[in-house]
Amino acid sequence: MTMPALFVSHGSPMLAIQDSPAHRFLKGYGAELGKPSAILSVSAHWEAVQPTVSTAERPATIHDFGRFPQALFDIDYPAPGAPEIAAKAAGLLRAAGLEAATDPGHGLDHGSWVPLSLMYPATDVPVFQLSVQTCHGPAHHLALGQALRSLREENVLIFGSGSLTHNLRAFFTQDGSGETPDWVTEFADWTERAIAEGRTGDLLAYREKAPHAVQNHPTEEHFLPLFAAMGAGSDGRGRRVHQSIDGGVLAMDMYRFD
Secondary structure, eight states, X not given: OOOOXXXXXXXXXXXXXXXXXXXXXXXXXXXXXXXXXXXXEEEEEEEOSSOEEEOOSSOOBOOOOOSSXXXXXXXXXXXXXXXHHHHHHHHHHHHTTOOOEEETTOOXXXXXXXXXXXXXXXXXXXXXXXXXXXXXXXXXXHHHHHHHGGGGGGTEEEEEEEOSOOOHHHHHHOOSOOOOOHHHHHHHHHHHHHHHTTOHHHHHTHHHHSTTHHHHOSSSTTTHHHHHHHHHSSSSOXXXXXXXXXXXXXXXXXXXXX
16 A cells, blocks of 8 residues: 655644644544554654654653643653664665664654644554754755655655644734734645645745745744655645644645655
């Protein structure tokens, strides 16, 4: 079975326990996809100087956040690791000319376990992570995904976890009106069209070509997993499978690349 590659907007850690359109979508989407043999999560919350693959046999649940309800800290996501597949992933990266390291001690940060706790709550699918390299930008992450594409043919779900928009200053200082500003919707709509039309060059240059790109992403780490998922797809084209807004300014859009 060949699995797709996904880009998931994970938003706030509250996604795990708070009802929302994105929460409900993810709760049903795992069953729709089917059960993969393993999940490779490219998480915005693990940044490293070079591509690093986690090879832990039993990755710990990392609660890498503060000032949230105790119920979030009480969640454990004891999915097994996939050290053999992780080692193969590192080998694929090296074969593509990308220096890759492995880390046997890294666990699952909330970019991974929050959405996966909704999609695969039984914790019976092995999960391992790949770090992002914010300093290297979109083209590098597209190449990461391309190097790993063959894993999909082994029923491995390549799972980019970030956020379609990620201006936390705006999120915490919004006026509470609930209205989504144009700078969010115009960026989200531009991205949807570019992905559907396979405009890879425009997407790689999104900071110059997309409307309000820097306002939506003051830093890039939450957008880069999209490029890894896109690279793992067959031709760069994808389709939006979910669209909603969290807190007025966080677009929770999710994309599938077959």
